[in-house]
Amino acid sequence: LESIGLVQKIPVEIGQKVSKGELLLTLDQESEKIALQNAQNSYQLALVEYENTKSKMQKIKAVENVIDKQSYEDMKAKFDAANLNLNKAKINIAYYKNIMTKKELRAPYDAIIANKFIQVGEGVGGVAQPLIEIFSYPQSKLILSFDEKYKDKVKLGDDFFYKIDQNGTELKGKISLIYPSIEVKTRKIYAEVQTTNLTPGLFGEGRIITKD
Structure with a gap:
C-alpha cells in the first residue's frame, strides 16, 4: 500500500480464491x-x-x-x-x-490467499510492510532444475512430463522460461513450466523431452 493508517476491513480469508481486482484490505x-x-x-x-x-x-x-x-x-x-x-x-x-x-489493496491477478500478516485495527506503516500473501491461482508455475551439461539441449517449448506424488497421474507441460544463469553451488539450471490448479509448495519429479 502507498498509504499509512489503521486497517478497517479485511474481507478475505486464508484459502479463499480471489479474482483480479478484488478487494483484499481497506485502511480507514x-x-x-x-x-x-x-x-x-x-x-x-x-x-x-x-x-x-x-x-x-x-x-x-x-x-x-x-x-x-x-x-x-x-x-x-x-x-x-x-x-x-x-x-x-x-x-x-x-x-x-x-x-x-x-488506501485499498486489491488482487493484482487471480489468486488464492496464502497468509495474512495483519488484523483489523492494526496499523500499516509503509510500502515495505507485508500484509497479505497470495499465490497465482488457477494459473501457477512449476520450478524445475536440470544439470548444466544439458544447457544446450533444453529449449523453450520442450515438453515436461511430471508427477506431483508417486501415485499421481503423469501430467504434461511445456518449458516457458529458462533462467539465464547456473546455480553456482549445485551447477543446476532452473526453468519454469506454466500449469494450473496446483497447491503452492508441492514437490514432485519429472522429465524433459528435448527435440535433439
Missing part, C-alpha cells in the same frame, strides 16, 4: 469519505452556478452588439470564474477518490 477512510462528500457537494453548487452563468452568457452574446462593452466583459468574467470553479471541483473529487484508492 472516514476522513476521506467526508472530504469527498464535501467535494461532491461543492461540485453540485459549482455546476448550478456554471449553468446559470452559461445561460446568461448565451443571452448576452445574442445582443452583444447592442449592449455596452463593460456589461459583456463583466458577464464573461463571471462565466469564466464559474467554469474555473467547476473544473476545480472536478479536480477535488478526483483527488479524494485517488487517496481512497491508495
Whole structure:
C-alpha cells in the first residue's frame, strides 16, 4: 500500500480464491469519505452556478452588439470564474477518490490467499510492510532444475512430463522460461513450466523431452 493508517476491513480469508481486482484490505477512510462528500457537494453548487452563468452568457452574446462593452466583459468574467470553479471541483473529487484508492489493496491477478500478516485495527506503516500473501491461482508455475551439461539441449517449448506424488497421474507441460544463469553451488539450471490448479509448495519429479 502507498498509504499509512489503521486497517478497517479485511474481507478475505486464508484459502479463499480471489479474482483480479478484488478487494483484499481497506485502511480507514472516514476522513476521506467526508472530504469527498464535501467535494461532491461543492461540485453540485459549482455546476448550478456554471449553468446559470452559461445561460446568461448565451443571452448576452445574442445582443452583444447592442449592449455596452463593460456589461459583456463583466458577464464573461463571471462565466469564466464559474467554469474555473467547476473544473476545480472536478479536480477535488478526483483527488479524494485517488487517496481512497491508495488506501485499498486489491488482487493484482487471480489468486488464492496464502497468509495474512495483519488484523483489523492494526496499523500499516509503509510500502515495505507485508500484509497479505497470495499465490497465482488457477494459473501457477512449476520450478524445475536440470544439470548444466544439458544447457544446450533444453529449449523453450520442450515438453515436461511430471508427477506431483508417486501415485499421481503423469501430467504434461511445456518449458516457458529458462533462467539465464547456473546455480553456482549445485551447477543446476532452473526453468519454469506454466500449469494450473496446483497447491503452492508441492514437490514432485519429472522429465524433459528435448527435440535433439
